[in-house]
Amino acid sequence: MLAALGRSMWRGRWPVLGAWLILVIAGATLGGSVFDRLSSTDNLRPEVESQRAQARIDQLLPEGPLVVAVVRDRDPYDPPLVESVTKISAELRALPGVADVEDLYNTPGGRIGADNRSTMVRVELVDGQPDAERERVEDRVAELLHRIDAPQVLVGGEQLAERAFAEQAIRDAAVGESIALVVLLAALVVIVGGVLAGAIPLLAALAAVAVTLLGLLGLASVTEVGEFTVNVVTLLGIGLTVDYALLLLFRFREERAVDPSAEPADLLARTLATAGRAVLISGLAVASAMTGLYVFAEPLLASMALGGALVVVVATLAGLTAVPALIAVAHRRIPTLGERNRITRVVGAVGGLVRRGRSTSHPGTPSAGRTPAEPVAGGLLARLAAYAQSRPGPVAATVSAALLLLALPFLLDANLANSDARSLPAGMEARQVHDVLLRDFEAGRAQPVVVVASADPATAEVRDLMNELNRLPNVIQMQPRPDVPGNALVIDVTPEGVTGGPESRELVRAVRDLDSTIPLLVGGAAAELVDYQESVARRLPLAVLVLLLVTMVLLFGLTGSVVIPVKALLMNALTLLATLGVLVVVFQWGWGATLLGVESWGAIDLTTPILLFVFVYGLSMDYEVFLLARIREEWGRFPAQRTAAGRASAGRRAVLTGISRTGPVVTAAAVCIVIVFLGFLLGDLTAVKEIGFGLAVAVILDVTLVRGLLLPAMMSLLGEWNWWAPGPLRRLHERWSVRPAEVAPAEADLFLTRN
Incomplete structure (x- = not known):
């Protein structure tokens, strides 16, 4: 077909x-x-508890989007500043789309920063406005706030931070991908x-x-x-x-x-x-x-x-x-193998300078007098495969141990959290607002865990609940919100540590485990993180099962083996876990982060492991299929060699020949895709850099350690078991599979080793 x-x-x-x-x-x-x-899509489904809690809070205490201004570097009670803030606040209240304005001078509970030289203006917008209209109002509010007579006025808020993130992501992608595509074209011209x-x-x-x-x-x-x-x-x-x-x-x-x-x-x-x-x-x-x-x-x-x-x-x-x-x-x-032209001569001259003192024979020259089962040594993957086949046991054990060692930081110390304004560049205004609010107005405390109780606040059961909440471990402060209508109560419980940290997550679980007769909902940032992690953990087995079944069917159709698909999934899992471990070291621990222009925020984005799971699986399967297709082709090309005495030798030759022939393609493809991924490191967003860096690391690990060493070592160790399948499945595959001899003539040993 x-x-x-x-x-x-x-x-x-x-x-x-x-x-x-x-x-x-x-x-x-x-x-x-x-x-x-494009829409701003939530991480969680609406039926999970943290989302139901937020919906209930919005029903009890409806509040529109907030724009927050921090007025800095001036005495808060300096008369000209008081006059300026009062005037701007009045203009804001009269602005269509603005629901309320709070400042130090005109509303109760106004706040002064810890430095005693800053104050906050809080602007609430009308809820439910279309996105375009809301953004127009936000821009007008920000413009008015910047007119306050102070040395520095920083304007931000959750919606403004999300907009800044999305706009920066588009700018980063445009710059990074443009540069990457130019470099990619140059690399492709050299490769081909x-x-x-x-x-x-x-x-x-x-x-x-x-x-x-x-x-x-x-x-x-x-x-x-x-x-x-x-x-x-x-x-x-x-x-x-x-x-x-x-x-x-x-x-x-x-x-x-x-x-x-x-x-x-x-x-x-x-x-x-x-x-x-x-x-x-x-x-x-x-x-x-x-x-x-x-x-x-x-x-x-x-x-x-x-x-x-x-x-x-x-x-x-x-x-x-x-x-x-x-x-x-x-x-x-399209140049033929070994063709000499201006490009190959330039590449050869540069390579000759690098390889000075080594053999100067043209790497693309075919080797005469060889049989198809006798591959020429050359190319990165071919050399790695030959080394792995010479000592398969030690290589398989060493590579597996090395990948597991790289994975340990993720397995033992991963801190997954929602990306917020901390993932923005340090110089961006929305990020500065977040940092100043946290340091000077929130005393560095975590965001509270929010408990919504459906009961009359005056009852003894509610008093007992509040006392029980206050006695929970890791609780710094408990504060009911005022003016909650009806028989309901909203309680902010501030934990120790940072937002989404271990203390916050433990507190969420502790509140949910309370044996209370009052219906409770637990929300807040830490609760959202707990719900996301539990959702992923609950659905991960199903996702893996889907991948296993599809991989078994496809790779069985390609190879006729039920062993190879399982081995492929295990090797892909090692690649993914090792990559995530490297990400934790760089982006969470901050080791070497400055070399990438990254400021570590003590966590990695909670969506990163899932995205990498998909990308790494996809690209790893890409290379796995390329190699296995050629190995299976070589294994099926020489049936006369598969006698009882020569099967092991024929199997090793098939693996080495297949990798030697397809290795240049996999190496070239890996170089090209790494160029694309590294383009994402040219931007300023930490979350985007996590993805680009993680994918580049995954491809490098996969092509060198996994495909170059672990794959041939494991196939050498398994021998004939590589191609094992139950009798009925084996006969089914033999009936429907296409023989290599039917689609291609016997081949000379021609392949490109210089890539």
Whole structure:
């Protein structure tokens, strides 16, 4: 089927490219409007306790969005300042969209900062305004507050901080991705050895992203699309499409080197029948990761899952249609293996300077006189694999221990918290307001755990409840809110430590465990964090089960083994845990954070592990499928060698040959995707840097330690057990699988080692 698709792409290359061009133009012109339809999506479902508590509080004590100003560096009772604040407050009260204004001079309970030279103005907006209208009112309020006659007036608030975060994320993405794409194009030109050939993966990736934006626009008309879904689309779209395009390009060059006299249509058919199969299975595997993410069911993650699933489908379609059509059009401009041109000569000269004193033989030169089962040593993954096969036991034990050691910081000391204004750059005004309020007005205390009790405040049961709350461990202060209507009570319980810290979370659980006859709801920032962690922990087994089932089916279809899928999941888990451990060390502990321009805030964002879970699984499966497809192909190519005496040797040769042939593709793809991820480090947002840095670390660990060392070591240790399956499943696979000899001729040992 895929071979027929390859011939169809050759015959219909121009219509196929025309159709893609129409879609790209539509995506470029219409897809941009999706940014106007993105919504701020909650982390939690409305039925969890913390959300029900907040809904009840909003019902009892309705309060609109707040804009807060800190007036600094002037005596709070200086008459000109009093006059200025009073005047501005009056103008604010008369402003449409403003519900109330509180300041030190005109409302009870006004506050002076701990430095005795600052005061606070609190502006409440009318609740329920449309976002565009609310933002207009916020801007006008901020403008008036900045007119207060003081050396420094800082204006912020939760909504303003969220807006600043979203706007900064867009700016960071624009700058980081622009630079990354330029560097990526240069890297692709060097890797492939030609300008036009190097542009094929990037053109396909940009097309996939543009078409996905068009799809998101349609998706936004029927459901909510979160504001960070576009980041997921961009990362996965570029990463996967570049990977798929490189795999197809390298295989087309190899097929042409094996049979130079073959018709290009036949070469493209062989390419799709082999590498195209890996692309299809990889796309299905990554899409399963999106399904696993959707299982978590939280609104933010569900939105990202939908966007991720969409981009995976589009990237796979681009890999199976747009890339082959581009190859068909530009096949004469795609350099052959070992071809000498200006680019390869420049690269070779630079490499010669680096390798001075070592062998100067051209790395792309084919080695004559070798059989297909006798791979040439060369390339990073081939050298690592050969080393791992020479001592598989020690290598497998050492690599596994090293990855588990890297994972220990996450397993033992991870502090997951909601990103707030602390994730903004230190110089941004909304961040400065947060820091000043916490230091000078809140004495550095954590946000309170909020308890909503449905009972008459005058009863003895309520008094007993309040006494019990006050005696709980880690409680600094307990304060009922005034003027709560009806038979209800809202109590702020301030814990020790920081917001969302261990003390806060323990207090939430302690209040929920109280044996009280009064119906209670527990909310606040710490309660939201507890609910999120419990939701993830509860749904994680289901998500893993989905991934396991899909991975078993897909990798069994590829390899005929039930052992390899389980091994793949375990290795992916090691990669993920090691990456999260490195993130804790850098972003939570702050080790080396200054080198990345990051100010550690003592935690990592609570959505980061789930996002990395999806990305790391997807990219790891990408590389796993690329390697396993070729290993299985080599294992099935030489049945005569699989006698009882020679099976182990044939198996080792199949692993080494498969890794040697596909290793350059995986290495090149990893270099390209790391370039894209590192572009996110050029921005200023800590949460965005966490994702970019984490993905770069994951790819580096996966390609070197896991695919280069652990995979060949484990396959060497398992031997024939790699390909084990129950009899009925084995016979089913043999009946429906495609033999390598049916799709490609016997090959010479030609492959690119310089990448």
